Amino acid sequence: MNRIIYLILLSIVTMLFSCTEKMDIQLDDTYTRLVVEGRFSTDTTVHKVRLTKTSSYFYNNTALPVSGAIVTISDGVNTILLTENPLHLGVYETPASTYGMIGKTYHLLIKNVDIDGDGVKEEYSANSTIYPINKVDSIAMKYDPHFESWEVKCYVLDPPTEDYYLFNIYKNHVLLTDTITEPLVVDDKMYNGNYTNGIGVGYLRDEKPDEKAFPGDTIELEIWRITKEFQKFVMELQDATRPSTPLFSGPPANVKGNISNGAVGYFTAYSISRCKGVIR
Known part of the structure; x- marks a missing residue:
């Protein structure tokens, strides 16, 4: 009986790996937007x-x-x-x-x-x-030898309202988070109405030549107070551009923005607060 089962399984596996055929799939284009x-x-x-x-x-x-x-x-x-x-x-x-x-x-x-x-x-x-934003008190950079990176920490009093933020990081006046998939976007649920007391908002990784920091480098944190809808748009856009698992991921699709008449993309208005620090 075991031998029969073994032969059946062997036959199934052989068919699965031997029956291959090249297929050309024609993908239709949608209308231009x-x-x-x-x-x-x-x-x-x-x-x-x-x-x-x-x-x-x-x-x-x-x-x-x-x-x-x-x-x-x-x-x-x-x-x-x-x-x-x-x-x-x-x-x-x-x-x-x-x-x-x-x-x-x-x-x-x-x-x-x-x-x-x-x-x-x-x-x-x-x-x-455009919603109001509090002025950042200061920033600090702390090196983590385990992850070989500098963590950028933010000190600011968050208002008691429901707020949403995007964080950009500059090194020596050069924007490091220069594509929409790179900045950190968050809500303020963890610290709503409280002092952030050095919450981490970004990293400068040694493995990336443009991010690798040295003593004397000037780091600038730029915070945008964005709308809830734009925060959702950016997070969905970041998710859509990350590597996906073919078996468990849906088909690629445009992320829904706020432009009327079937257009894609986004128009956002926001307030800004900035603060600089130096790597020691």
Whole structure:
């Protein structure tokens, strides 16, 4: 009996590993959509909105810019007309004297675009509110020999409201968290209404040449007070770009943003607080 069972199992295994066939799967393209990357903060600076088009899953070239759009940002009273950068088509910029104000909701409006190519101009819009942020008291850097990295620790009083944050780290004035998948984004459930007392908000790892720090290096922590919706968007985007297990992960899909009319991407407005420290 055991011999019969063994022979049956051996036959099944042989069939599983011997029956292979090359298959070409044709993946259909979906319709073209507008992609929006827009940020507006309390800094007095040039604020940018980048417009591109979606492309095929296997299209490896730079995203196609959307040129000639009419892009404005308004707080309901004042409206700012953004100008397209002639050296970077698809990038629309405010004047350098522009800044956002805490407590105001900003409305992004995009007009004069025909993304689907049907000859009819479309409009897209989004809203985002700037919430207050407390000034960071100080930061400290502590080296962890086990993980071979410097931990950046933040000291600030968190307000008793429900708040959401994004943390950027600079080393010697160079932004290390320069892609949206790198910054830490969190809510304040762990320390709501309390002093953070040196909570860790980022790491400088020795294994990465651009992050490896030495005594005398200047580290700057930049905190954005973001909306709950943008925090959710960034976390889902970070999850979507991490390696996945083919058997247990869903198919790749666009992360839902806040742009109307079926566009993808996000327009976010936020307040900023900064603090510097030196590696000792």
